[in-house]
Amino acid sequence: MFPSYSLPFKFLSPFPPSLYSKGCFENPTETQIPSHLSLGDVKGDTLIDIGSGPTIYQLLSACKKFNEIIILDYTNRNCQELEKWLKKELGAFDWTPVVKYVCKLKGQREKWAEKEEKLRKKVTQVLKCDVRKPNSLAPVTLPAADCLFSTLCLEAAYKDLGTFRAAVKNISSLLKPGGLLVTVTVLKEAYYMVDQRCFSCLYLDQESVKEAIKDAGFDIKFIKEVQECSPNTFADFGALLHGVACKWGPKPAQ
Numbered sequence: 001m002f003p004s005y006s007l008p009f010k011f012l013s014p015f016p017p018s019l020y021s022k023g024c025f026e027n028p029t030e031t032q033i034p035s036h037l038s039l040g041d042v043k044g045d046t047l048i049d050i051g052s053g054p055t056i057y058q059l060l061s062a063c064k065k066f067n068e069i070i071i072l073d074y075t076n077r078n079c080q081e082l083e084k085w086l087k088k089e090l091g092a093f094d095w096t097p098v099v100k101y102v103c104k105l106k107g108q109r110e111k112w113a114e115k116e117e118k119l120r121k122k123v124t125q126v127l128k129c130d131v132r133k134p135n136s137l138a139p140v141t142l143p144a145a146d147c148l149f150s151t152l153c154l155e156a157a158y159k160d161l162g163t164f165r166a167a168v169k170n171i172s173s174l175l176k177p178g179g180l181l182v183t184v185t186v187l188k189e190a191y192y193m194v195d196q197r198c199f200s201c202l203y204l205d206q207e208s209v210k211e212a213i214k215d216a217g218f219d220i221k222f223i224k225e226v227q228e229c230s231p232n233t234f235a236d237f238g239a240l241l242h243g244v245a246c247k248w249g250p251k252p253a254q
C-alpha cells in the first residue's frame with residue numbers, strides 16, 4: 001500500500017510528539033500496549049532508555065526494578081514533552097489511561113497514581129543524544145549503567161544496515177561490562193503512519209539484528225520473535241523482536 005522506496009526518507013522523529021502519543025496510546029488496548037512492557041527478571045541500579053520518544057509507557061515496568069532511570073532522545077521536542085509530563089505542566093500528554101490499563105493488567109488498578117509518582121521520582125535526567133555518534137551524549141558523560149533499554153528506536157533512525165550496526169556499538173559504551181541490553185525491535189516494517197503522514201523504517205530481519213548485537217560485543221541471552229501483524233494501517237510491521245543481551249566483561253558488583 002505504501003511502497004517505502006517511493007517515500008522521502010525521514011528518520012529523525014519528524015512527527016509532533018503529542019500526535020505520536022495520541023495516535024498510539026490514547027485508548028490503550030492489548031495491541032497498543034505490547035508485551036515489551038515487562039522486563040522480566042532484569043533489575044539493577046541504573047537504567048538508560050534510549051530513544052524514549054515522547055512516551056513513558058515503556059518505563060512502567062522499569063520504575064519498579066531500577067532506582068534511577070535516565071531518558072535519552074534525539075529531538076528536543078520529545079525531551080521537552082517528557083519534561084512536561086515529569087513536571088506535571090499544563091498541556092502535558094495524559095498518560096493516566098495507559099497507566100491505569102497497565103496497573104489493571106497487574107491486578108492493581110487502584111495503584112495507578114502511585115505508579116505515576118514512582119516513575120516521576122525515578123527519572124533523574126532527560127538528555128539529548130544521537131546514537132549515530134560514537135560518543136552519543138557528548139559533551140555530557142554518564143557513569144556506565146546496569147541496563148540499556150531501547151524500544152522501537154534504532155530501526156526508526158536509520159536507512160541502512162551499516163549505520164544500524166554502528167549505532168548498536170555506539171550505545172554499548174553507555175553500559176557496564178556484564179550489564180544488560182534490552183531491546184524491542186520492529187521487524188519487516190517498511191512504513192509507519194503518524195497523523196496520516198507516512199514515514200519509512202529500516203526493514204530488518206531477526207538475523208540482522210542478532211548479528212548487530214553480537215558484533216557490538218554482546219552475548220544474546222534471550223531472543224524471541226513475536227508475530228504481531230499490524231491490525232490496522234498504522235504500520236506494516238510483521239513482528240516484534242524482544243532481545244536481552246549481556247555485554248562482555250565481568251558482572252558489576254551488586
Ligand SMILES: C[S@@+](CC[C@H](N)C(=O)[O-])C[C@H]1O[C@@H](n2cnc3c(N)ncnc32)[C@H](O)[C@@H]1O
Pocket residue numbers: 011012013050051052053054055058072073074075078129130131132150151152153154156157
Ligand atoms: C518510533 S519512536 C519510539 C519511541 C518509544 N521508544 C516507543 O517505544 O514508542 C523512535 C524514537 O527514536 C528517536 N531517534 C531517532 N533517531 C535517533 C538518534 N539518532 N539518536 C537517538 N534517538 C533517535 C526518535 O527521536 C524517536 O523518539
